[in-house]
Amino acid sequence: MDGEPIANALIDVWQPNSQGFYDIQDPSQPEGNFRGRFITDSSGSYTFETVVPSGYNVPASGPCGEVLRLLGRHTWRAAHIHFKVSANGYTPLTTQLYIEGDPHLDSDTTFAVRTAILKLQKHESPAGLDAQPRKPFYTTEFNFVLKPVTLTEHKAMAESYAYVKEPG
Ligand SMILES: [Fe+2]
Numbered sequence: 001m002d003g004e005p006i007a008n009a010l011i012d013v014w015q016p017n018s019q020g021f022y023d024i025q026d027p028s029q030p031e032g033n034f035r036g037r038f039i040t041d042s043s044g045s046y047t048f049e050t051v052v053p054s055g056y057n058v059p060a061s062g063p064c065g066e067v068l069r070l071l072g073r074h075t076w077r078a079a080h081i082h083f084k085v086s087a088n089g090y091t092p093l094t095t096q097l098y099i100e101g102d103p104h105l106d107s108d109t110t111f112a113v114r115t116a117i118l119k120l121q122k123h124e125s126p127a128g129l130d131a132q133p134r135k136p137f138y139t140t141e142f143n144f145v146l147k148p149v150t151l152t153e154h155k156a157m158a159e160s161y162a163y164v165k166e167p168g
Contacts, residue, residue, distance in 0.1 A: 005044025006146060009087035012037050020056030052138060055079040055104055068109060078104040078113050090146035091153060097142055118142060
């Protein structure tokens, strides 16, 4: 990979649980469940543990559902994890990574899936680990690439956040 590792980048992560529900949709989950913020280390690396999320149906009761019905499309989103990655001097990146093997990768109802697919490597529970019940776990790796911000972009971002004075 070209470029330099970015230390102290902020990685903001949110995802549904293994049943496809975000914390804000599911009163059984504590507030902030499956949400986290991480800072890359001096080598630009980050790690965290989570559950493999499930795909979910988008709401189908309103106009969005009507449009999908008229188009003959299903309501499934492929399983994914949301990321927002930012660092000083770089254009922030907001994206979603999809889980390899999800049955809706090729037909995500928002046409969102491209090539950002997490390949999961399965591991059996290591001998000696006392976790009960013993379950296999998965590891994966994904490298984010941030684009350095130009002076023109920097000025445009500054102007977009310009202070608006209250009238009167
Ligand atoms: Fe989502």
